[in-house]
Amino acid sequence: MNPDYRLPHSQDSYGFGFLDEFAKREIRRVILKAISIPGYQTPYASREMPMGRGFGTGGLQLTLSMIGPDDTLKVIDQGSDDSVNAVNLRKFAELTCPEVSTTESTTEASLIQTRHRVPEIPLREDQVLNLQVPYPDPLVIVEPSEAKRKIMHGEGDYARLLTKLYEDLVKFDEITISHRYPTRINGHYVIDPSPIPRYDVPGLHQSRALLLFGAGREKKIYAVPPYTNAEPLVFDDVPFRTESFYTADGQRRACDRCGSIDSFLDELNLDDGSKAWQCSDTDYCNRQLARTEAGEATQ
Amino acid sequence: MKPILDVKGLTRIHGTECPSCLDMTGPEHNTNVCPACGSVVAAANVSFSLQPGEILGIMGESGSGKSTVVKTLYFDQAPSRGSAIFRDDDQSHELFNLNGAEQRWLRNHRFGMVYQNPNLGLNFGISAGGNIAERLLMNDLNHYGDIRRRASELLTRTDVMVSRMDESPKQFSGGMQQRVQIAKALATRPPLLYLDEVTTGLDLSVQARILDLILEIQHELGTAMIVVTHDLGVIRLLASRTLVMKYGRVIESGLTDQILEDPQQAYTQQLVASTL
Numbered sequence: 001m002n003p004d005y006r007l008p009h010s011q012d013s014y015g016f017g018f019l020d021e022f023a024k025r026e027i028r029r030v031i032l033k034a035i036s037i038p039g040y041q042t043p044y045a046s047r048e049m050p051m052g053r054g055f056g057t058g059g060l061q062l063t064l065s066m067i068g069p070d071d072t073l074k075v076i077d078q079g080s081d082d083s084v085n086a087v088n089l090r091k092f093a094e095l096t097c098p099e100v101s102t103t104e105s106t107t108e109a110s111l112i113q114t115r116h117r118v119p120e121i122p123l124r125e126d127q128v129l130n131l132q133v134p135y136p137d138p139l140v141i142v143e144p145s146e147a148k149r150k151i152m153h154g155e156g157d158y159a160r161l162l163t164k165l166y167e168d169l170v171k172f173d174e175i176t177i178s179h180r181y182p183t184r185i186n187g188h189y190v191i192d193p194s195p196i197p198r199y200d201v202p203g204l205h206q207s208r209a210l211l212l213f214g215a216g217r218e219k220k221i222y223a224v225p226p227y228t229n230a231e232p233l234v235f236d237d238v239p240f241r242t243e244s245f246y247t248a249d250g251q252r253r254a255c256d257r258c259g260s261i262d263s264f265l266d267e268l269n270l271d272d273g274s275k276a277w278q279c280s281d282t283d284y285c286n287r288q289l290a291r292t293e294a295g296e297a298t299q
Numbered sequence: 300m301k302p303i304l305d306v307k308g309l310t311r312i313h314g315t316e317c318p319s320c321l322d323m324t325g326p327e328h329n330t331n332v333c334p335a336c337g338s339v340v341a342a343a344n345v346s347f348s349l350q351p352g353e354i355l356g357i358m359g360e361s362g363s364g365k366s367t368v369v370k371t372l373y374f375d376q377a378p379s380r381g382s383a384i385f386r387d388d389d390q391s392h393e394l395f396n397l398n399g400a401e402q403r404w405l406r407n408h409r410f411g412m413v414y415q416n417p418n419l420g421l422n423f424g425i426s427a428g429g430n431i432a433e434r435l436l437m438n439d440l441n442h443y444g445d446i447r448r449r450a451s452e453l454l455t456r457t458d459v460m461v462s463r464m465d466e467s468p469k470q471f472s473g474g475m476q477q478r479v480q481i482a483k484a485l486a487t488r489p490p491l492l493y494l495d496e497v498t499t500g501l502d503l504s505v506q507a508r509i510l511d512l513i514l515e516i517q518h519e520l521g522t523a524m525i526v527v528t529h530d531l532g533v534i535r536l537l538a539s540r541t542l543v544m545k546y547g548r549v550i551e552s553g554l555t556d557q558i559l560e561d562p563q564q565a566y567t568q569q570l571v572a573s574t575l
Contacts, residue, residue, distance in 0.1 A: 155400045159436035166432045167425050169443060170465050235443040 017064040018096040023047050027065035027221070031212060034223040039185030041136050041153070046219040056089055056115055057216030059132035063113045066128065069099040074109035079117040079264070079280035089113060106283050116179070118200040120263050120284040123209035125226060131194045133215040136222065138182040138192040158182075158190050161233060169238065178243075182233045185224055190233060193224075199242045199264045204230035245277070255279045258288035301386055302348035303491060303523050304372075309345040309381035311367050311547075314338030316379065324546060326566065331362070331546040340547045341367040345381070347542055347552065351490065352521040356538025356555060358528055358570070364547040365527045369493045372525070373412050374402045385409070387490065407437040411484030411522075415496035417476035420483065421468050427454065427479045428464040434486040453482040457512060474505035478512070485516065492524045498533055510536055531574045535559060543567050 015021060023045075030044040049057040067073060073093055077086035081104040090102050103109050106119045113130045123129060139149045142160040152158070161182055168175045179195040183204060193204060194213055204211060204224050211224040224230055232240045245253045245265050254261045256276045263284055265277040279285035312320055317336035324331045324340045331340045342364035349355050357365040371378045372394065383394040387409055397405070414420040421430050431450040440446055451461045457478040459471075468476050477497055484492055494513065498506040510533065516522060526537050534541055534555060541558050543551040543566070551564045562568045 151399065155403060157403065157437070159433055162436045162441070163425060163429055163433040166436070166443065166446065167429045170426060170428065235446075236441050237445075238443050 014096065016069075016097060017067055018049075018092075019047060019061065019064050023061075024065040027061055030221050031062065031066070031223065034212070034221050035210070035225050037189075038225050038228050039189030039191045039222060041189075041191075041220040041222045043219055044221050046216045049216070051088070051092075053217035054134060056085060056113070056132040058214030058218075058221070059113045059115070059130045059216075060089055060092070060214075061216060062130040062212050062214040062221065063093065063111060064096070066130075067093070067097055067100055067111060069097075071100055071110045072108055073097075073100055073102045074104060074106065074112045074283075075102070075114075076112065076117060076119070076281075076283075077115040078266075079119075079284075080282045082282065085115055104283055104286075106281075116195045116197075117264070117280060118196055118203045120279070120281040121287075122203075123207065125208045127209040129207075129209050129211050131196070131211065131213045133192070133194040133213045133220070134217070135180070136192055136213065136215040136218050136220040138180070138190050153189060156188050158184075158233065161190065162235070165233065165235070169235075175234075175238070175241075184229075184231045184233060186228050189222075191222055191224075193230075197243055197264060198232075198240075201230070201232050201240070202242070206230075253277045255285060255288070258285045259292060260285065260288045263288075300350060303351045303386050304349040304525075305384040305386075306348070306368075306372070307346045307382050309368060309371060309383065310343050310379045311341045311364070311371055311376065312338050312343075312379045313341060325548045326545045326550055329546070331364070342371075342378075342544075343547045345542075345544075345549055347549070349491075349523050349525065351523050352517065353540070354517060354524045354526055354538050356526045356528065356534040356541040357544060358531065358534050358541060359544035360529060360570075362546075363544040365529075365544050366495055367547075368544075369412075369495050369525055369527050373410055373493050374406055385491070407434065408487055409489050409491060411487070411489040411492040413477070413480045413484050413492070413494045413497050415499050417468065417473070417480055420480040421476065423467055423469045425467070426465045427459065427468050427471070430468065430479060431483050431486050434483050438487050449486070450482075453486055454479070456485075457482040458508070472505075474501050474509065477501065477509055481509070481512065481516075485520075485522075488520060490521075490523060492522050494524055494526045494528075496528055497526075498530065499528070506533075513537060531559065531571065543570070 030042050034042040049060060075086045075090040077083040094102060106121045111128050115132045137149055139152055142164060143149050165175050179197050180192050181198050181201050182190050183193050183201055184190045206227050208226055210226055213222045234240045252261045253265060255278050257278050260279055263279045266280045268276045268278060270276055315336055316338050319335045320333040320338050320340055321343055324333055345368050359365045370376045372383060378395060385392045385394055428450045431453055432446045435446050435449060451464055454461055454464055459475055459478050468479050498509055528534060538555045541555045542549050545566050551567050559571055562571050
C-alpha cells in the first residue's frame with residue numbers, strides 16, 4: 001500500500017466507511033435476513049472493493065456497513081493482529097472511517113473482523129465477529145450445480161456430505177477435514193464456518209456474540225445468531241474431535257512464548273530444523289505473557 | 300387387496316405439444332414424432348395397476364417409451380399428464396401432485412431403482428459400501444457402525460464379496476456393479492422396485508444369477524417390481540403380467556404366458572416369433 005495515498009473522503013466522493021449509503025443499507029438488510037434464518041446463505045450484491053476479491057472483501061463489507069464512529073475495531077488474520085492481511089484491512093478502515101478507533105485487544109473491541117480464527121478469549125454479547133469466507137457452501141465438494149445445492153439446503157438433504165465423512169472413516173479411520181468443518185446451525189442449514197480450525201468449531205455453539213460470515217467473491221452472507229446451536233456434522237457413534245496438542249507421551253504442549261496450555265498452537269519450523277509451538281492468537285499470548293511477568297514481579 | 304400402484308393416462312411429450320400430437324402418432328401411424336409440430340410422444344395414455352408383491356413386465360423395442368414410464372414414476376422426469384397413486388400401508392400418495400421434498404422422500408425411502416447403466420445408479424467416485432451408506436444416510440440412519448453392518452449384510456445378500464466393499468465400483472465387473480446397484484436399491488427395504496433393463500449387456504451366466512437374485516428377493520421380501528426389458532426371456536422368467544409397448548402406446552397387456560403363447564397384436568406376434 002502506498003503510505004502517501006489518501007482516499008479523498010474530505011470531498012464528497014466517498015462517504016464514511018468507503019461504501020455508499022445504498023450499499024450499506026443493502027448489506028444491513030441482508031445481515032438482518034441472515035440473522036433471521038440462521039445458517040442460510042443470503043445472496044447479496046458484493047461491491048467492488050479497492051482490493052482483490054478473495055482478500056477478505058466479504059468480511060470487510062460487513063465491517064464497513066456496520067461500523068460507526070463510536071466503534072472499536074480489531075482485525076486479525078489467523079489469530080494475529082500483525083500479519084499482512086490484518087494490517088492492510090485495519091489501515092483501510094482507519095483511512096475510510098475517521099474517528100473509529102482500532103485496537104489489538106479482544107476485550108476492548110466492539111467489532112472484530114477475522115480471517116480463519118475465532119479469538120481465544122470468549123466473546124461478549126455486545127461484540128460482533130465478522131468472518132472472512134472464501135467458500136460459503138459446504139455442499140460444493142459433493143454437488144457442482146448451485147441450483148441443485150440450493151434445493152439440497154432447502155430440504156436439509158446432507159446425506160451426501162455425510163457419505164464423504166463415511167468414506168473418510170473407511171479410508172483413514174478418521175474424518176480428515178482439518179478446517180471448514182461442516183456445521184449444522186439451529187438444526188437445519190449446514191454451513192461452511194470459513195477456514196477456522198476444528199478447535200474453534202465448538203466455540204460457535206451457543207456463542208454470546210453475533211457471528212457473521214461474509215463471502216465477497218461468492219456474494220453470500222450468513223450468520224450464527226447469539227445463543228444458537230451449532231453442531232458439527234458427525235455420526236452418532238463417532239464423536240467430533242478437535243486438534244490434539246498432546247505429545248506422544250501424553251503431555252499437552254505449551255506455548256513456547258507464554259507457556260499457555262489451553263490455546264490453539266501454531267507449529268513453527270525453526271532455522272535449526274527443530275520445531276516450536278506458539279499461540280496462534282497473539283492478543284491472548286501477549287495477555288498470558290503479561291500475566292506471568294506480573295506474577296513473577298510480585299513474587 | 301388394493302393395488303400398490305395405480306397409473307392412469309400417463310403421458311409424456313417432449314417438445315411444444317399441439318392438439319393433434321396424440322391423434323397423429325402411435326403404432327397405427329408408425330411413428331411417435333408428431334408430423335404437425337415435431338414433438339416426440341414418448342408415452343401416451345399408459346394405464347396399469349400393480350399388486351403388492353407382483354412383478355409386472357414392460358416390453359417393447361427401444362424408443363417405445365418403456366423406460367419413460369419407469370423414469371416418470373421414479374421422478375427422474377415429470378410427466379406431461381396423467382396420475383399415479385402409490386398406496387403405502389394406510390397412506391395413499393398421488394405421486395405427481397407431491398412437492399419436490401415429498402417426492403424425494405418417497406424416492407429415498409419407499410422406491411428403489413436399478414438402471415441399465417450402473418453409471419446412473421452408482422457414484423463411481425466413492426466406494427461400493429459408500430454408495431449403500433449414502434442411501435442409508437438419506438434414511439436418517441446416522442450410526443457409522445450400523446451403516447457398515449447393514450451395508451455388508453446387503454452386499455453379502457447380493458453376492459458381492461464383502462472384502463471388496465471399500466473399493467470403488469469402477470473396479471468391479473458389470474455383473475458386480477449391477478449387484479451393488481441392487482443392494483443399494485434394497486437398502487431401505489422398499490415395497491416397490493423399478494428395474495430398467497438390469498441384465499442387458501451382461502453375459503448369460505451372470506444374467507441368470509441376477510435374475511435368480513431378483514426372484515429370491517421378491518419371494519423373501521415380497522417387493523413389488525416393474526421390470527422393463529426388451530428381452531423376452533427375462534419377461535418369461537420374472538413377470539406374471541406384461542405390457543407390450545410400441546411408439547409410446549400400450550398395445551397389448553395381460554398374463555405373461557398368454558401374451559407369449561397367444562399374442563393378439565401383429566407386432567407382439569412378430570416380437571415373439573423373432574426370438575423363439
